[in-house]
Amino acid sequence: xxxxxxxxxxxxxxxxxxxxxGWLAAAALLHPAIxxxxxxxRARLSxxxxxxxxTLSGGLGAFIYPDYSRTxxxxxxxxxxxxxxxxxRKEHLAFAAIALAWAGCALHLTATREQDPSALARxxxxxxxxxxSAALTTLVAAFGTVIASFRSF
Numbered sequence: 001x002x003x004x005x006x007x008x009x010x011x012x013x014x015x016x017x018x019x020x021x022g023w024l025a026a027a028a029l030l031h032p033a034i035x036x037x038x039x040x041x042r043a044r045l046s047x048x049x050x051x052x053x054x055t056l057s058g059g060l061g062a063f064i065y066p067d068y069s070r071t072x073x074x075x076x077x078x079x080x081x082x083x084x085x086x087x088x089r090k091e092h093l094a095f096a097a098i099a100l101a102w103a104g105c106a107l108h109l110t111a112t113r114e115q116d117p118s119a120l121a122r123x124x125x126x127x128x129x130x131x132x133s134a135a136l137t138t139l140v141a142a143f144g145t146v147i148a149s150f151r152s153f
Contacts, residue, residue: 011071011153014064019148021057022141028053029101029134036108036130039123044109047130051105054137058098061091067153076151083150090143097136104129 028050035043077084107126111119 008153011064011067014060015068015148015153018057018060018064019141019144021053021060022137022144025050025054025057026134026137026141029097029130029137032104032108033127033130033134036104036123036127039111039120039127047105047108047126050130051101054098054101054133058094061094072151072153076147079151083147086143087147090140090147093136093143094140097133097140100129100133100136104133 028046032043032047032050035041035046073084073087076087104126107122107129111123111126
């Protein structure tokens with residue numbers, strides 16, 4: 001196996017890990033989105049792990065992006081503008097999903113059990129941030145699956 005074939009195999013593996021991690025992040029983000037409906041509920045570990053999972057998936061996507069851009073981007077656009085634009089939307093929605101997960105996690109970790117009205121507002125905002133992040137992450141994972149089934153490394 002040549003060096004370039006080995007590099008392509010490595011990229012193919014990383015792409016698949018990224019996709020599976022993305023679906024895992026979507027599932028993980030559902031947990032705090034559900035359990036934090038009650039603003040008095042604490043789920044620090046769930047919120048933290050879901051946020052880390054989404055961040056790792058996004059980080060891996062950012063890591064393979066230069067190779068994707070160099071080898072696949074043009075081919076995808078030439079073969080299907082719709083799929084090319086879908087990937088662009090996927091990138092932006094993924095960034096928003098990760099930002100919302102971090103916002104939800106920060107809000108949740110700063111909310112206390114006290115009767116402080118601002119803590120209750122932060123807890124409610126954390127729930128909404130996780131709901132939005134879970135929804136966007138699921139959409140991003142679906143977009144990624146469509147794109148990967150169309151053209152891959």
